[in-house]
Amino acid sequence: MASGLQIQGDESVLLRVTHSNLKSFSADIRFSLQITVESVKEKLWRKCGTSVNSMGLQLYDDTNTKISDLTDNSRPFGFYSPLDGYRLHVIDLDPASVTSGGWLEDTSLVEKYSISEEAYEKRDGTFRKFKGKLTSQNPSTPGNKLGDRCEVEPGEKRGTVKFVGLAENLAPGYWVGVQYDEPLGKHDGMVKGVRYFDCPPLHGAMVRPDKVKIGNYPERDLFEVDEI
CATH class of the missing domain: 2.30.30.190 (CAP Gly-rich-like domain)
Incomplete structure (x- = not known):
């Protein structure tokens, strides 16, 4: 791992993002190499619903080989040497998370709204x-x-x-x-x-x-x- 990586200007990378609980979730998202890992998590929280404190991140290369776990929230994202086309995998560590149990993907688990004929007529x-x-x-x-x-x-x-x-x-x-x-x-x-x-x-x-x-x-x- 290149801990001495020099980040120039506003360099960024385009990564494919996947999620441990949301099997159908897959998004191509661009990240600046200058922002911290914590900022990356905040950006992903808005995309997938997993909170920053409950989020683990893994970086995979274009051959689907894991490069590293992004464990230090204070480090710049570029420290982990991501490249265009790599995959960033979100792991939701909270068993009570809104993303767990398939609630966001399986609509059969959602209680359906219904209204009686009498109420509808009114x-x-x-x-x-x-x-x-x-x-x-x-x-x-x-x-x-x-x-x-x-x-x-x-x-x-x-x-x-x-x-x-x-x-x-x-x-x-x-x-x-x-x-x-x-x-x-x-x-x-x-x-x-x-x-x-x-x-x-x-x-x-x-x-x-x-x-x-x-x-x-x-x-x-x-x-x-x-x-x-």
């Missing part, structure tokens, strides 16, 4: 209530199916439902994407860089459910005139 803003609201606008038709004909207020603009759901880049709550029969919209189904549906340019609109009526709304005849 909640506002659920998708079930949204669907019911659309259906109540015209009980004879399903109110949430893609392809349903609709009419949008204001303006009695007719079209086809092309999207129903959340649109996080617009505003909270549910939205209905409509393809108008005529170029009365604002886009082609893409809004703020997110594509919600496809339609011809200026035929698309994203509107709130209370503006949409579902029903038998055929396309208007372009040559239709009022009787005199």
